[in-house]
Amino acid sequence: MVLKVDKNKCLSCAGCVSICPNDALTLRNMIIEVDENKCSECAICIHFCPVGALRLTTNL
């Protein structure tokens, strides 16, 4: 599984960055970047995102 950000929903607030227990997320140039090597697929950010812009999906 990989963490995906729905850019149509994301407000670039970095709420997910602030809650990620692995520091796998970064707000860079107003876009959320996911470091797949650090992401543990714990889904804490998915629940935390104020607008529901994150989801885990199969890597296709």
Next chain:
Amino acid sequence: MDEEYDIIIVGGGPAGTLTAKMCAAKGLKVLVLEKKPEIGAPKRCAEGIGHLDLLRAGYTGKERFIAQTIDGAIVYVPNGAPIELPKQPGGGYILERKVFDKFLAYDAAKAGAKIYTKAEVFDLLWSGGKIAGAKVLYNGEQKDIYSKIIIAADGVESKIPRIAGLPSRNTPRTIESGYQYEMANIDIKDPHKIHTYLGNEIAPRGYIWIFPKGSHIANVGIGINGSDGKTAKYYLDKWISSKPGIKKGSIIEENSGGIPIGGFLESMTTDNFLTIGDAAHQVNPIHGGGLAETSFSAEIAAKVIIDAIKLKDTSNKTLDRYNKLWWEKRGNNLKKTEKILHVLEKVKDSDINLAQSSFHGQDILDLTGGKTHKLIKILINNPKLATLIKYLK
């Protein structure tokens, strides 16, 4: 950007620019690095500040960043009954943060600080096992900039304190999920008061707020427990749909973000390093206000930093005075406020309604101010709440 400064401040929000202004005014060579292309936008804030806090930040309340004057606050319990809070000395304001943050930046620059936007600090530089500067991404290039002290003031999502070795990690326990609309053409009962709505049903662990920026304009927002299963946006939209006077309005801005509600750091310093503002969780855990806290901590940080640079000793031993002064002046009470929140979040909506008649506005102020003895008194006087005392640890 020069290669060396006395202080590098990561983040161009109020914590960063206020500290920058105070340090630069004493002749220190200060660099402020803001990763976004604009200081002050997009806001992540309901924009309220008390008069005394604004004075502490160096302003009068007559500046053009004032959107609305505020003369009080009303808290609505779940059944809708209002509790009016006692008036605060000088009242308060709803700011235009975009303009307020720019004023702080203007004043920092005027005092001699150098500021860059779209400059991201992504790592620290080390020398002999100690922090020595910042690795910066600027204009597509990576630069190494050295300084005697680095200050992490880059907000709730800051990773810099952890890179520096401080346990600043957030959990769903220490931050709320926040969401807000700025709305126009809405009905506001009293547009010179802030209105807050309590209830686990409408806002689990948090509350909904209306902070008026004009007679028919307001920030309408929510903070909730971000592990609830539904989004902050879901709860806010649901509440607005039940309020015809709000629902009829237009949305002119959307904001979101994490709101610190505790997890205070025993030590916010290490050799050549300190952290401040949201990055250091310096926010009131019950109401989520951070601007007032920053007006205190910037003053404390600047004083300690100026002395350290003068003494040519920026070791943790010297910077530790920032911890001592902050805990004494703010931290001890905020820590108590955090404990009070952990009890209040257990109170059922129906029990808040029942207890409401014996509840005064001053009680709410006392609870947000960390007065645990007031909480104990309230719990003891309400038989349904008395068992909650066990959560006060």
